[in-house]
Structures are given as C-alpha cells and as structure tokens.
Amino acid sequence: xTDVRGPWSRPQLExxxxxxxxxxxxAVRTPAEYPWIVPLWYVHREGAFHCATGRSADVVEFLEADxxxxxxxxxxx
Numbered sequence: 001x002t003d004v005r006g007p008w009s010r011p012q013l014e015x016x017x018x019x020x021x022x023x024x025x026x027a028v029r030t031p032a033e034y035p036w037i038v039p040l041w042y043v044h045r046e047g048a049f050h051c052a053t054g055r056s057a058d059v060v061e062f063l064e065a066d067x068x069x070x071x072x073x074x075x076x077x
C-alpha cells in the first residue's frame with residue numbers, strides 16, 4: 001500500500017477497507033485512450049484489492065493493455 005494521507009491512520013484505513021460493503025470504482029484507459037470507470041465488488045486483504053469480474057470482461061483486456069489505474073472506495077456518508 002502507498003503512503004497514507006488524510007485524517008485516518010493506516011490501521012483505521014485498513015479497518016475501513018476490510019469492513020466496507022460498497023463496490024470500488026476502478027478507472028482505466030480504453031485502447032482509444034478514453035477513461036472508463038467500472039464499479040467492482042472487492043475484498044481488501046494484506047494491502048491488496050481483489051476484485052470480482054469475469055475473465056473475458058473488457059476491464060481485464062484494458063488492464064492487460066495498460067496497467068495504469070485509479071480507484072475510489074467511498075460511501076455516501
């Protein structure tokens with residue numbers, strides 16, 4: 001995991017990510033260089049996000065072509 005910035009400590013952030021029941025929003029680039037955002041269910045364990053999607057999903061193809069990404073995990077509160 002990268003450096004923690006913001007009001008939460010690393011343990012607080014880890015607890016939130018472990019307990020959250022919201023999908024993350026994954027931002028990737030399409031082959032045409034357009035941004036593409038897809039919500040995915042995930043689990044966060046040992047500093048890594050494990051997302052659920054199909055092997056043939058477009059997002060898998062896009063990430064194989066360009067592994068750069070952004071993500072957001074947030075609630076409505």
